[in-house]
Amino acid sequence: MSVARVRAYRRGVLAETLVALLLRLKGYRIVAQRYRSPVGEIDLVAQKGQRLVFVEVKRRKTKNDAAWTLPAKQRRRIVRAAQYWLASHPDFTSHTIAFDVVLAALGVAAAYRERISRLTRNVRCAPLPLALECAQ
Numbered sequence: 001m002s003v004a005r006v007r008a009y010r011r012g013v014l015a016e017t018l019v020a021l022l023l024r025l026k027g028y029r030i031v032a033q034r035y036r037s038p039v040g041e042i043d044l045v046a047q048k049g050q051r052l053v054f055v056e057v058k059r060r061k062t063k064n065d066a067a068w069t070l071p072a073k074q075r076r077r078i079v080r081a082a083q084y085w086l087a088s089h090p091d092f093t094s095h096t097i098a099f100d101v102v103l104a105a106l107g108v109a110a111a112y113r114e115r116i117s118r119l120t121r122n123v124r125c126a127p128l129p130l131a132l133e134c135a136q
Contacts, residue, residue: 015059015104016043022102028053031092032085040081052095054082059104070101 001010020030023046031052032045044055056078058070078099086093 010059011061015061019055019057019102019104020046023055028129033091035075035081035085037081037084040077041086042068042078042081045085047092047095050095051098052092053098053100054078054085057098057104058101061105 003053016034020033023030023044026048028046028048030044031047035042035045044053046053046055056070082097082099086097099107104121
């Protein structure tokens with residue numbers, strides 16, 4: 001795998017991790033993360049009460065670039081993967097189902113990283129589940 005592909009993969013994983021954290025802060029429970037099935041992939045499955053949400057995370061340089069990266073073919077693949085997930089998790093079939101797309105733009109992530117850097121300037125870094133860099 002090329003260096004550029006590895007970087008893109010890592011940035012995607014970071015975006016998914018940050019979205020999972022955001023959903024937890026909003027009261028959701030992450031039921032599955034990075035779920036792969038023979039028919040497709042789902043980035044996050046989250047639950048809040050009787051609402052079950054299948055979340056697709058798109059990370060691009062700008063918000064407009066991210067908005068145009070979910071063509072009809074990919075939407076169908078996500079729906080098929082969600083059906084596959086529900087078939088293997090029958091406890092959730094009575095829940096209200098929703099599909100959400102979270103658009104993550106580079107400028108927003110950079111501003112967030114800068115804010116974290118300022119907040120953690122005098123804090124010693126310990127291993128965290130998030131891949132955030134700490135200021136030295």
